[in-house]
Amino acid sequence: MTLRNKILVLVAALAVLAGVATASLLHAAGRADKKNQIQAGGPHVSTGTVSLASGSERRIVFRNMAWGPHRDELATVAATAPAGPRTASGVKCLRFYAAAGTGICLQAERGAVTDSYRAVVLDAGLKERAHYGLPGIPTRARVSPSGRWVAWTVFVGGDSYAGTNFSTRTAVLDTRTGRLTSSLEDFTATLDGKEHHAADTNFWGVTFAADDRHFYATMATGGHTYLVRGDLAARMVTSLHTNVECPSLSPDGTRIVYKKRVPGLPADAPWRLYALDLATMRETALAEPRSVDDQAVWQDGDTVAYALAGDYGTDLYTVPADGTGKPRRLLTAGLAPAYLG
Incomplete structure (x- = not known):
């Protein structure tokens, strides 16, 4: 050439x-x-102070999903004006919950090759009190009404509840003593009146009672899911009801709202929201016609909030917990809300 x-x-x-x-x-x-x-x-987001402390005004603290420099940060709005301007904290969380001045923030730590995850216990000013490495992808988080107990769930195999090929690990932490139970599988389980031992047992979706001793969660085994009631002092769980996932206990402790698999729905969207009366075990379908893959949060004694897919990733909706009414969008571009104040 x-x-x-x-x-x-x-x-x-x-x-x-x-x-x-x-x-x-x-x-x-x-x-x-x-x-x-x-x-x-989208929503107007600006930097400011976000607190988990009780105040004169009721607020919602949640993961901000709006595009921009504050995406994934904890943000707050007044509960009376959820669509209004939001204040972002600078603290990023994948999953979050808070009560009584204690927060739990499940975070990603981005690596050059792979990501790692950790659970961070926050004080009322969003300062780190303690942190713990996580063995998988964060999916659920809760704090007891008193702020003493914290729980989180991660996927250690798979990344979705829709199929059957996944495994989870749920940890419970006593923030007063620092005692960490790294897996609820360490608790003694009773299923249908008999002590239960099975390698395929998984737990997820803890929700705490107000007595700082009892909780509810999902236990899965043998291809079925069960609502279990847990005893933190006795370190045991007991089955109560079938086909219950991601329970959320009402403020008065009498009802559970949860997602239930309904036969005939698509495999990737199989759930509907239901409420369960714990005294009678009577189920009531809520007026949300879409599949909800979330652990609902009680807005008050009558209404629950939950996430659905939206333009920014997820939006938050509410629906009455007694089966009446209809869903309403609470706010756009939000996930993992906690009502405080």
């Missing part, structure tokens, strides 16, 4: 590379423009 031909080949190659680079830049700019447009039409 002559020198002239070599130069022509080089020029042609440079032209191709320039074209690819230009196309990539235009594509990236287009994505950035779209992202900015979504942010421009």
Whole structure:
């Protein structure tokens, strides 16, 4: 090949590379423009102070999902104006919950090759009190009404509840003593009146009673899910009802709202929200027609809040807990709410 031909080949190659680079830049700019447009039409978010302490005004603290510099940060809005401007804290969480000045924040630590995860116990000012490494992907988190007990669930195999090929690990922490139970599988389990031992047993979705001793959770084994009642002092769980996932105990301790698998629904969206009266074990279907893959939060004694897919990832909705009414969007671009104050 002559020198002239070599130069022509080089020029042609440079032209191709320039074209690819230009196309990539235009594509990236287009994505950035779209992202900015979504942010421009979304909630207004600004930096400020976020507290988990009780105050004169009731507030919602949640994971902000709006695009922009504050995405994934804990943010707060007034409970009376959930669609209003939100204040972001700078603290990022994948899952979050709080009560009585104690918060639990499940975080990702981004690595060069893989991510790792940790559970961070927060004080009322969002300062770290303690942290614990997690063996898998965060999925659920709860704090007891007193703030003493904290629980979290991670996927250690799989990343979705929709199928059957997953395993979970649920930990419970006493924040007063620092005692950590790394897995509820260490508790003695009773299923249908008999002590239960099985390698396929999984627990998830803890919700605490107000007595600082009892809790409820999902136990899965043999292809079925069960509502179990746990005793933290006796370190045991007892089955109460079948086909219950991600329970949430009402403020008065009398009802559980949960997601239930309904036959005939799609395999990737199999749930409907139900309420269970713990005295009678009577179930009531809630007026949310969509599949909810979340652990609902009680807004008050009559209403529950939960996440559904939205333009920003997830939006928060509410529905009455007695089967009446209809769903209402609480706020856009939010996840993992806690009502405080």
